[in-house]
Amino acid sequence: MNNIERFIEIGIALSTEKDHNVLVEKILCSAMDISNADGGTIYSIDENQQLVFDTLINKSLNLHWGGTTKKDINIPSIPLYIYQQPNKSALVSIAATSGEVINIEDAYHVEEYDVTAAKEMDAKTGYRTHSVLTLPMKNHEGEITGVVQLLNAKDEHNNIVAFNKDVERTILALSSLAAVILTNKQLIDQMEELFGSFSRLIAYAIDQKSPYTGGHCRRVPEITMLLARACHEVTDGPLTEFELSDADFHELSVAAWLHDCGKVATPEYVMDKATKLETVFDRIELIVARLEVASQHITHHKSLSVKEKALKLKQLASDREFLINANKGGEFFDDDKINRVYQIAKDYQVTINGITQSVINEDEVYNLITKRGTLNERERRIINGHMDVTVNMLETLPFPKHLKNVPEYACGHHEKMDGTGYPKGLKRDEMSIPARIMAIADVFEALTANDRPYKPPKTLTETITIMDRMKANDHLDPDLYDVFINQKVYLSFAKEFLDSAQIDCD
Known part of the structure; x- marks a missing residue:
């Protein structure tokens, strides 16, 4: 293959090959073929300003490390600078810091450069370095992104010779292609890291x-990621064919970090409402104070007998305790309790500053009769509205192709398999498996969370019992939930994140 054909092949690979390791290694192998070099190494520059071995090939030593082999190169990185001065103890660091091409006929007979590092490496491997060609890789902005080093060029008779100038120019062009690849990889990695950090932020x-x-x-x-991994590893059942690539896992992770991004617009007083009557303060204190006034009215009521007063005060104490407990919220506030709130509001009237009023005003009644939790219907709509904001935020972002599913995954965690969820009322067959995975993750976290002001954390037994019902009622995906239970995903999470008192089953 002539040089033009090699460049054409590499040009095609640049537009089709996604793995930068393959591309860089292809360029190194082409450089070795063109120069008939016995050995070759490509280094990249890391964030610590050190030259890192990316790929190392040596024909005589039968070595092929790094690159497509995935074999670790257990050789220390080479610093570009020592005490803020260019490191002149290695040819590759000299080329990187100076930007110059270094072409040496025999490394053991050169006075211009310090080749101690090369000699030490030879001593360890039994190799003998003769001719050396070291080229800095410059990208389109003139920045040094790495170094290509070739060892021991050979002629047609297999004799070691110096690298000639024509070969040097050709390899320099190849090194520029390698620089483009490394620069693109660095830019992609940096963008991925930036976006990942932004999601976590x-x-x-x-x-x-x-x-x-x-x-x-x-x-x-x-x-989410524990369950996704478990589903990926399942070898039988409905999820046998389900699998995720590394890119798929990354996409799902980004979605999981962004799943509640719409809560940036949710008022704190709604998110933090610990009791039904909490505003700036907990208004149960006002009701208790009014009941105390009512008790004084009873005590000093002249037309009531002592027995009647005692009975009324006992009932008032019972009603006060009921309202204090009602204010805490819970799983379900039934109709009997709601009727009792109305009855208390009707039974107890007090006069304060000449104004006769119920011990519970209309807004307080409205909050106290909340059936589940501490949020009334208006506040529930506000909190649910965070999903509308999430949808608007994520669907307007220009996600790159490999993250195009992030909005669908992230916005599906409040949907139910029967279509009664929100924000879009999607049914099971309208949702991807990753979105359904997130729905299970969100429910489990909400039930077991030990930092909610409006409820105590559920134990694993309580949580699984509730989620079993949700599965039976077609709220959670049954196949995914079976994996969640059978593979003990819940237990893996619990051991790391839950209080020991919550772990009451295995």
């Missing part, structure tokens, strides 16, 4: 916004 900001849900955005990704 949003999650951190949301968690910091509310002291009571401080770990939710961190824990949901943990459960």
Whole structure:
């Protein structure tokens, strides 16, 4: 293959090959073929300003490390600078810091450069370095991104010779292609890291916004990825054909970190509402104070007998205790309890500053009769609205192709398999498996969370019992939930994140 054909092949590979290791190694092998070199190494420059071995090939020693082999190169990186001065103890660092091509006929008979490092390496491997060609890799901006080094060029009779100038120019052109590849990889890695960090930053900001849900955005990704990994590894049943690539796992992780990004617009008083009557303060204190006034009215009522007063005061004490407990919220506030709130509001009237009023005003009644939790219907709509904001935020972002599913995954964690969830009312067959995975993760975290002000954390037994019902009611994906239970995903998470008192089953 002539040089033109090699460049054409590499040009085609640049546009088709996704693995940068393959591309860099192809360029190194082409450089070795063109120069008929016995050995070759490509180094990249890391964030610590050190030359890192990317690929090392030596025909005589039968070595092929790094690159496509995935074999670790257990050779220390080479610093570009020592005490802020260019490192002149290695040819590759000299080429990288000076930007010059170094072409040596015999490394053991050169006075211009320090070749101590090469001699020490030879002593360890039994190799003998003669001719050396070291070229800095410059990208389109003139920045040094790495170094190509070739060893021991050979002629047609297999004799070691110097690298000639024509070969040097050709290899320099190849090294420029390698620089482009490394630069592109660095840019992609940096963009991925930036976006990943930005996703975690949003999650951190949301968690910091509310002291009571401080770990939710961190824990949901943990459960999500545990369940996704378990589903990926299943070898039988409905999920046998389901698998995720590394890119798929990354995409799902980004979605998990962003799943509640819309909560940046949710008012703190709604997110942090610990009791039904909490506003700036807990208004149960006002009701208790009014009941105390009512008790004084009873005590000093002249037309009531002592026995009647005692009975009324006993009932008032019972009603006061009922309202205090009702204010705490819970799983379900039934109709009998709701009717009792109305009756208390009707039974107890007090006069304060000449104004006669019920011990429970209309807004307080509205909050106290909330059937589940501490949020009334208006507040529930506000909190649910965070999903509309999430949808709007994520669907307007220009996600790259490999992250195009992030909005669908992230926005599906409140959907139910029967179509009664929100924000879009999707049914099971309208959702991807990763989105359904996130729905299970979000429910499990919400039930077991020990930092919610409006409820105590559920134990594993309580949580699984509730989620079993949700599966039976077609709220959770049954196949995914079976993996969650059978592969004990819940237990893996619990051992790391839950209080020991919550782990009451295995």
